[in-house]
Structures are given as structure tokens and as C-alpha cells.
Amino acid sequence: MNSGLFRRPAPTSPAPSAMRATPKLFSAPVITAVSTWPGTSSPGRRRGPWKPTKWRSRAATSMSPGKPEMTKWQEKVEAYVEPRFQLSAIRNFAKKKKVPEHKHSFWYFFGGICLFLFLIQVLTGILLLLYYTPSVDAAHESIQFIMSQVKFGWLIRSVHSWTANILIGVIFIHMFSTFFLKAYRPPRELTWITGFLLLVLFLVFGFSGYLLPWNELSFFATRVGTDIAGVIPFVGKALKTFILGGPEVSGATLTRFFWLHVAVVPAIVLLVMGIHIVLVQTLGMSKPVGIRESKEIPFFPDFVLKDSLGWLIMLAVVGVVCVFLPWEIGPKADPFASTPLGIKPEWYFTFLFTTLKIVPAHIYKIEGEVLAILGFLLGGLLFLLVPFLDRRAAREKKSPVFTVIGLVIVVYILVMTALTYLAPTQGK
Structure with a gap:
């Protein structure tokens, strides 16, 4: 048999250029077709020009567009978690929720910072609880052990103590910023x-x-x-005895304060905070009175990312303060010693303390301290009920009277606190 019947025809003159490389563009060589297969000179068999098509991998074609590729273990985790916790509904809610953005939006972030500092309190408190002993004989020694023997114990205690004080300060800022923005307007009274x-x-x-x-x-x-609590009319003495577990600060007081601090108050805080967060997420952020139109940004991821930046800044501030100003241990308490000069409560109670120190002994034949305590209790009650008292804000009108009252309260707290530290007095 003649083998020439099975030979490929000799290439024509254009054959060497049938497949040629184009110049190197974008640092990648591209191959283009410029002629048909050699030997297919019949017009009926000539093919049209080659057209490039987009290439898609098998993995890409098997997944819905826009959904990131997941590994097998991620798919298994999602298959287990999703039917039980409905996380997709939470994600969709967070993406659909909008947050108003205006010139006062900066104050929105203090609520998230409060939550962040509370989480730090919980974490560091649990770590301290592993070594702390709530007894008169061992409490101070256990703190010394944490500060000197436990690895990073000094840092954990400093973070816990500093964040506790910063947290209360941030809560005050959050409360008064909410007050001045009139964010208590209906339907946010419960918030x-x-x-x-x-x-x-x-x-x-x-x-x-x-x-x-x-x-x-x-x-x-x-x-x-506790002496301040004892001044409350009618119930002061009984309340003071209940708080202390006796007539004076003692081991019973330490035990009560310990369980109040690690069990009772945290449980109530978690309940109230859960309700507060649900209300905030359901009702959203309130626009200040007078702002009709404002740009809105998605809660997730835009607002969450900005909120996270605030968390990181606060974490950096806490870290710097704890490193350069670590919380001191102080000498062990001696119940039989006389009260030192200049003793005062923590800073967030000093405005009460200073008021009771400077108020006259009697006002219209009534004890001045009793009138001062009644004034604070009445002021706190009115502050609690301000959503129902400020009717102009409820009608989306400015209420300058309540704004002035709020400014007076802020100035009073700041002045009384400053006087406490500028002119320390002998404790009672």
C-alpha cells in the first residue's frame, strides 16, 4: 500500500505564519489565529475567525455569583449552624439597617465603646477571679500575689481598674449626648x-x-x-445596715460586695443591656431635632467598621494608661485606724460628697444633708422621666428649656468634682 495516501499535505506558503505570536502586550504573549488549517482550501470547509471566550473554572460555575468560595469544613459548619441560629437572617438585617450620618453622628459611637469596655471588664474580671480570695485576711494578700507573682497580673488588674473608671465616664458622656440630641423622643422612651x-x-x-x-x-x-446612703430619709439607716451587713464596714461587707460585684449586678446588667441593645437595633438611631434630611450609611459593614476603629483607639488609650500609670495596691486596711485626711469616694460620687460637705447644717429647720439627698433623688427621677416631660421634643420641636437644664447639671457635676480634688477635706 502506498504510504503517501496517509501523509499530511505539504504546507502552503502562508503556513509558517498560521500561528504566530503577537507582540508582548501587558507582559503576557498572546497567540492569535490568522488562517485556516493547512490543506482545507475548499470554500465549503473554511471556518470563520476564532473568537476568544471567557474562561470559568468548574468551581466558579458550580457556585452562585457573588458568593465566596468555601472549603468543605466551612460548608459543614454553616450547614450545622445555620438551621439552629439563623445567622443569615442576622446578616441580612445588619446589611439592610441604615444609620443616619450628620454633623452629630460622632456621638453615636459612645454606645459601642461602652459595650467594648464592658466586655473587657468581663474578661479581666474572670481572670482576676481565678486568684482573688474574698476574705479580710486574704483579700489584700491575693491582690499582692496577682500583681507580683501572676504573669501579666499587674497588667490585667490595671486594665480592669482603669476600664471600670473609663467605662463610667463614657456612660456619662453617652447619657448626656443622648439627652442633648433629644434621642429619648417617642418611640424610644424605653431605650x-x-x-x-x-x-x-x-x-x-x-x-x-x-x-x-x-x-x-x-x-x-x-x-x-455608705454614710451618704445613711442620710436618705426614712430608709437611710436600714439601707446602710443592709449594705454593710452590720453597723460598720467588716468582713460581712466584703463578702456582700464580692457577690454583688461578681454575680448579682452582672446578671441584672446582662438582662437590662440585652433589652437596651434589642431596642437600639430595632428602633435604630434617632436623628436630632431639626435635622430633616441626612445621608444614611449601612450598619454593616460601614458603621461597624467605624465603630471598630473607635474600639481600637480606646484599647490603645487603655493600654498606654495602664503601662505608664499602673493601678496601685495601697496599704492594707486597718479598721481600727482613724480616717486619713482627704479621704473621699470614687470620682463619680464626689459631686454628691462635696455637696453634702458644703450644704448648711439646717435649712428651714430641716437637716441640710437630708434636703440635698432628697434633691438628688428627685433630680434623678425627673431625669428618668424626661421622655414623658419634654413634650416639645416629642412633637419634633426644639426644647431649649431642657437643654439649659442639662447644661446646668453637667456644669454642676464638673464644678463639684473639681472642688473635691482642689480642696480636699477631712473625712467624716
Whole structure:
């Protein structure tokens, strides 16, 4: 048999250029077709020009557009978690939720910072709880052990103590910024009430934790603080005895404050905070009175990313403060020692303390301290009920009277606090 029948025809003159490389563009050589297969000279068999098509991998074609590729273990985790927790519904809600953006939007971030500092409190508190002993004989020694023997114990305690004070300060800022923005307007009355309750609970949080190191300052500051509670008319003496577990600060007081700090108050805080967060997420952020139109940004990821930046800044501030100003241990408390000069409660109670020190002994034949305490209780009640009292804000009108009242309260707290530290007095 003639083998020439099975030979490929000799290439014609254009054959060498049938497949040629184009110049190198964008640093990648491209191959283009410029002629048909050699030997297919019949017009009926000539093919049209080659057209490039987009290439898609098998993995890409098997997935819905826009959905990131997941590994097998991620698919298994999602298949288990999704039917049980419905995380996709939470993600969709966060993406659909909008946050108003205007010249006062900066104040929105303080609520998230409060949550962040509370989480730090929980984490560091659990770590301290592993080594702390709530007894008169061992409380101070256990703090010394944490500060000197436990790895990074000094840092953990400093972070816990500093964030407790910063948290209360941030809560005050968040509360008054909400007040001045009139964010308590309907339908957010319950949001305001739960926020006010959280402020009170965190004040109790700080007061109960202040005694736990059982040092000289915390012991006598607790005595001063409970003396303030004892001034409350009708129930003051009974309330003071209940708080202390007796007539004076003692081991029973330390035990009560410990369980109040690590169990009772945290449980109530988690409940109220859960309600507060649900209300905020459901009702959204309130626009200030007078702002009709404002740009809106998605809660996720835009607002969450900005909020996270605030968290990181606060974490950096706490870290710097703890490194350069670590929290001191102080000398162990001696219940039989006389009260040191200049002793005072923690800074967030100093405006009360200073007011009781400068108020006259009697006002119209009534004890001045009693009138002062009644004034603070009445002011707190009115502050709690402000959503129902400020009717102009409820009608989306400016209420300058309440704004002035808020400014007076802020100035009064700042002035009384400053006087406490500028002119320390002998404790009672």
C-alpha cells in the first residue's frame, strides 16, 4: 500500500505564519489565529475567525455569583449552624439597617465603646477571679500575689481598674449626648429608661468592686459612701445596715460586695443591656431635632467598621494608661485606724460628697444633708422621666428649656468634682 495516501499535505506558503505570536502586550504573549488549517482550501470547509471566550473554572460555575468560595469544613459548619441560629437572617438585617450620618453622628459611637469596655471588664474580671480570695485576711494578700507573682497580673488588674473608671465616664458622656440630641423622643422612651438603669447599675458595679482590694483607701472610701446612703430619709439607716451587713464596714461587707460585684449586678446588667441593645437595633438611631434630611450609611459593614476603629483607639488609650500609670495596691486596711485626711469616694460620687460637705447644717429647720439627698433623688427621677416631660421634643420641636437644664447639671457635676480634688477635706 502506498504510504503517501496517509501523509499530511505539504504546507502552503502562508503556513509558517498560521500561528504566530503577537507582540508582548501587558507582559503576557498572546497567540492569535490568522488562517485556516493547512490543506482545507475548499470554500465549503473554511471556518470563520476564532473568537476568544471567557474562561470559568468548574468551581466558579458550580457556585452562585457573588458568593465566596468555601472549603468543605466551612460548608459543614454553616450547614450545622445555620438551621439552629439563623445567622443569615442576622446578616441580612445588619446589611439592610441604615444609620443616619450628620454633623452629630460622632456621638453615636459612645454606645459601642461602652459595650467594648464592658466586655473587657468581663474578661479581666474572670481572670482576676481565678486568684482573688474574698476574705479580710486574704483579700489584700491575693491582690499582692496577682500583681507580683501572676504573669501579666499587674497588667490585667490595671486594665480592669482603669476600664471600670473609663467605662463610667463614657456612660456619662453617652447619657448626656443622648439627652442633648433629644434621642429619648417617642418611640424610644424605653431605650432611654434602660440606658438610665444601666448608668445606675454601673455605678453600683464600681462601688461594690472598689472595696474588694481591702486597702486603706477603699475601706474608708466605702465608709464615706455608705454614710451618704445613711442620710436618705426614712430608709437611710436600714439601707446602710443592709449594705454593710452590720453597723460598720467588716468582713460581712466584703463578702456582700464580692457577690454583688461578681454575680448579682452582672446578671441584672446582662438582662437590662440585652433589652437596651434589642431596642437600639430595632428602633435604630434617632436623628436630632431639626435635622430633616441626612445621608444614611449601612450598619454593616460601614458603621461597624467605624465603630471598630473607635474600639481600637480606646484599647490603645487603655493600654498606654495602664503601662505608664499602673493601678496601685495601697496599704492594707486597718479598721481600727482613724480616717486619713482627704479621704473621699470614687470620682463619680464626689459631686454628691462635696455637696453634702458644703450644704448648711439646717435649712428651714430641716437637716441640710437630708434636703440635698432628697434633691438628688428627685433630680434623678425627673431625669428618668424626661421622655414623658419634654413634650416639645416629642412633637419634633426644639426644647431649649431642657437643654439649659442639662447644661446646668453637667456644669454642676464638673464644678463639684473639681472642688473635691482642689480642696480636699477631712473625712467624716
